[in-house]
Amino acid sequence: MDNAAPTSGSNLRPTDAHLPTDLHTPLRPDAFALSEEDKIASITEHFREIMQLLGLDLTDDSLAGTPRRVAKMYVQEWFRGLHPENRPEVRLFGNRYQYGQMLLERDITLFSCCEHHFVPIIGKAHVAYLPGENVVGLSKLNRVVQYYARRPQVQERLTRQIAEELKQSLHTDNVAVLIEADHLCVMSRGVNDTSSSTITAEYSGAFETDATLRAEFLRLLGK
Numbered sequence: 021m022d023n024a025a026p027t028s029g030s031n032l033r034p035t036d037a038h039l040p041t042d043l044h045t046p047l048r049p050d051a052f053a054l055s056e057e058d059k060i061a062s063i064t065e066h067f068r069e070i071m072q073l074l075g076l077d078l079t080d081d082s083l084a085g086t087p088r089r090v091a092k093m094y095v096q097e098w099f100r101g102l103h104p105e106n107r108p109e110v111r112l113f114g115n116r117y118q119y120g121q122m123l124l125e126r127d128i129t130l131f132s133c134c135e136h137h138f139v140p141i142i143g144k145a146h147v148a149y150l151p152g153e154n155v156v157g158l159s160k161l162n163r164v165v166q167y168y169a170r171r172p173q174v175q176e177r178l179t180r181q182i183a184e185e186l187k188q189s190l191h192t193d194n195v196a197v198l199i200e201a202d203h204l205c206v207m208s209r210g211v212n213d214t215s216s217s218t219i220t221a222e223y224s225g226a227f228e229t230d231a232t233l234r235a236e237f238l239r240l241l242g243k
């Protein structure tokens with residue numbers, strides 16, 4: 021990797037260049053020097069080695085394909101949100117119906133990965149905004165959540181990345197994001213607590229300054 025010649029994707033705008041620096045997911049400058057297929061091939065070899073070090077017999081026909089399965093899962097599914105090409109395009113429509121109240125998209129399925137232990141974070145994201153001149157296609161809110169979730173993450177940064185992306189794409193500061201999630205690193209190892217969960221929230225614009233609006237957001241969520 022260190023000596024890899026930049027090939028496909030080397031002229032891409034870096035991931036998160038549009039976000040404030042403190043919200044960047046830490047990436048190497050050569051993050052996209054390898055093509056997707058070369059990355060999968062290399063991760064396959066490394067994962068094969070991990071399995072062999074664990075003592076597993078990779079000639080077993082159930083295990084033989086696992087290294088490549090894991091490599092494809094990492095690059096194409098779990099961590100697809102690292103690649104700037106997968107950033108969703110958020111198209112706006114004119115607010116012809118003059119809808120002026122909060123729009124809340126609740127219970128967005130959230131599947132992420134703890135960057136400390138590489139095990140799942142599973143939960144729900146709730147996002148709201150106050151429409152002005154424009155409204156957004158609902159599914160784009162889910163897509164923004166998914167893009168930032170599909171990376172190694174900590175929940176605090178994920179929450180703020182989603183809020184910042186929505187502020188920029190919707191051209192408004194009036195945005196709220198609340199995430200409730202279970203961390204498998206807390207549930208299945210270490211402290212082994214299967215009942216605790218983690219809630220994070222980011223309020224900006226009117227959601228930060230107007231306590232009534234924020235209370236309405238939380239009331240709609242049953243909080």
Ligand SMILES: Nc1nc2c(ncn2[C@@H]2O[C@H](COP(=O)(O)OP(=O)(O)OP(=O)(O)O)[C@@H](O)[C@H]2O)c(=O)[nH]1
Pocket residue numbers: 134135136173174175176203205206209210211
């Ligand atoms: N703030 C924050 N911490 C997280 C998140 N996901 C996991 N962690 C924590 O990251 C910390 C890593 O701490 P370490 O002490 O280095 O790791 P560890 O020895 O495995 O810690 P234990 O989990 O307590 O066994 C743990 O306390 C995790 O619970 C997250 O999204 N946000």
Ligand SMILES: [Zn+2]
Pocket residue numbers: 134135136137138139203205206
């Ligand atoms: Zn963890």
